[in-house]
Amino acid sequence: MSKYKALLFDFDDTLFDFPKSEKIALERVFDYYNIEKNEENLKTYIDENKKFWKGFEKGIYKGEADSDIRFKNFCKIIGREEINYTQMCEIYIDELSTTAFPIENSVKMLEKCCKVFDIYIITNALKRVNDKRSKIGGIMPFIKGRFISEEIGCSKPNKGFFDYIFDNVAFNKDECLIIGDSLASDIGGAINYGIDCCWFNRRGAKTDLPVTYEVHSIAELDELLEKLGKEEKYENSCS
Numbered sequence: 001m002s003k004y005k006a007l008l009f010d011f012d013d014t015l016f017d018f019p020k021s022e023k024i025a026l027e028r029v030f031d032y033y034n035i036e037k038n039e040e041n042l043k044t045y046i047d048e049n050k051k052f053w054k055g056f057e058k059g060i061y062k063g064e065a066d067s068d069i070r071f072k073n074f075c076k077i078i079g080r081e082e083i084n085y086t087q088m089c090e091i092y093i094d095e096l097s098t099t100a101f102p103i104e105n106s107v108k109m110l111e112k113c114c115k116v117f118d119i120y121i122i123t124n125a126l127k128r129v130n131d132k133r134s135k136i137g138g139i140m141p142f143i144k145g146r147f148i149s150e151e152i153g154c155s156k157p158n159k160g161f162f163d164y165i166f167d168n169v170a171f172n173k174d175e176c177l178i179i180g181d182s183l184a185s186d187i188g189g190a191i192n193y194g195i196d197c198c199w200f201n202r203r204g205a206k207t208d209l210p211v212t213y214e215v216h217s218i219a220e221l222d223e224l225l226e227k228l229g230k231e232e233k234y235e236n237s238c239s
Helices: 018-032 039-057 069-077 085-096 106-113 127-136 159-166 183-193 218-228
Strands: 006-009 118-123 145-148 176-180 196-200 213-215
Touching: 018 039, 018 085, 039 069, 069 085, 085 127, 106 218, 118 127, 118 159, 127 145, 145 159, 159 183, 176 183, 183 196, 196 218, 213 218
Parallel strands: 006 118, 006 176, 118 145, 176 196, 196 213
Antiparallel strands: none
């Protein structure tokens, strides 16, 4: 019998390949506005996007309502200030919502482990985007719920985000495991709140944080969850 009743999964870069979806959406936006699709322009947007999400985690920005700031800054940097950046952001969000690429066999893994654990998604993504990508990605039948920072009113790694979760579930923090790729929002948030965590470290990074578990692939994560779960119900078929 596992000590964990629930698994709290991050979405992007844990279950789904966000950079792949992001690149496709950006290239479609660049085509629409006749912006050259080169590495410099892609990197410029990605840098501005990272600044936005860091500000979102700190409470500076308020989700979708402020999300066009990254496009305003991007257009200024590339010298295209005549572009309606709010419209540009809307087109990007629409395009981003059309794709969801599972990392390895992540969806199969969820299908299997939902027979043992209650599965929840915890994400800082925009709600409208995550709603559509969760459906496209095929994970909805396997999860009990989603906790989305835009709905909660604060984001990972803030204490209020986790307070909201445990005010709305039937398990306590000692009975769940957080699984995510971000040291700042997923792992740091879990450690600060006193929750066991599994760092999904696909790129072989290093950390001094006291992570509970560390895996480098979906196959490794699947093997770990098999050991943590009820073995008689959890047949290993994901590799």
